[in-house]
Amino acid sequence: MNQNILKGILVLLVVLDHNEYVRSLLPRLLDGFTFHVVGFLMIPFLRPTAPWSKDYLTYLFRLYFPFFVFVTVMAILDAWLTPVTAASQAGLWLHALYSGNSHILQQVTQMALLWFLPSFIALVTLRTAIENAGQAGKVAAIALLCLAHPFIGTIAREAEHYLPLGLLPAVYVVPLAYLGVLLHRKVYERMAPLAALLVATGIAAAVKYAQVQAGLHAEIGFAEVADYRQPYALLLNDLEAVTGVLMVFQLARLRLGSFLERCGKYSLQVYLFHAFVALAVYKGLQRFAADWPLGLLFAVSLLLTVLISAALARVLAEQPLARRFLFPRSPAELLGRAPRRETVRGQAIPPSATHSNARQ
Secondary structure (H helix, E strand, C coil): CCCCHHHHHHHHHHHHHHHCCCHHHHHCCCCCHHHHHHHHHHHHHHCCCCCHHHHHHHHHHHHHHHHHHHHHHHCCCCHHHHHCCCHHHHHHHHHHHHCHHHHHHHHHHHCCCHHHHHHHHHHHHHHHHHHCCCCHHHHHHHHHHHHHHHHHHHHHHCCCCCCCHHHHHHHHHHHHHHHHHHHHHHHHHHCHHHHHEEEEEEEEHHHHHHHHHHHCCCEHHHHHHCCCCCCCHHHHHHHHHHHHHHHHHHHHHCCCHHHHHHHHHHHHHHHHHHHHHHHHHHHHHHHCCCCCCHHHHHHHHHHHHHHHHHHHHHHHHHCCHHHHHHHHCCHHHHCCCCCHHHHHHCCCCCCCCCCCEEEE
């Protein structure tokens, strides 16, 4: 599996989910659409876990620093444009940096999508702790997380502001990630890629149809998930996440071209900047082409957003100053003391807590 192609597919699904026209065109299809973000959160489980080390802290810095920059800049802009006091905004900013949950991020920055980076940090940390706990500790931890899984939805709104780094989405996803990767390795990897894709697509489509017919909703980033009081909804939403990711895993086993691979290579930059591009494209179309058919507006806006975001992402990832001050790989690089390393340029999206190759 080419993991850059995998990330490319997933980040394009994120762009699709955030399109201004898609929910008018396909309103019910995206109500429970979660497998694109769950797919990103499953990627670390495809790779071996490194032991605790100084490199791990450097890796966490790579993930948290862009989050810190974006939250800070957007909080300043929000304070400038809205009637909020500086003291109040400063307190909310600190809370957002600590908690990283979607609700506080939406309030402080108007960018709830920033939840992904702190939740990814929490998930990688959980997974590293589990894998380094020994066999008995690993089994006990996974069992505990499975037992907690049906209760996440009941405590989310009360607990999310007290927990660090978007912990609830991470805790929710860990059992699904272990299950999804297990099924991929034990079932789908033993099949030819095309056959595996057909089987996975058929199963995912059947589950999605059942979910849409049931009118179910889920937002993992907001921890708005079904719980033990709605077992059918909990089961279907979890199946949508796992079967959807397995379908994308099989798709990433095929040769799908360099553009998708490039989107995956710069997927962190695409993820962080596509919302600005999408808004500009939407405003332009509404001003100059508002009378176009909805389907055409959707297609043009999606195409322009993808192409512009991918081009911008590459520039930002490879331009030395932008890379240093937005996406540094270490504190030393941020301070201008890191040696130049051409072999890692552009590798900004966090796929795991290790630094293995894109192919697996």
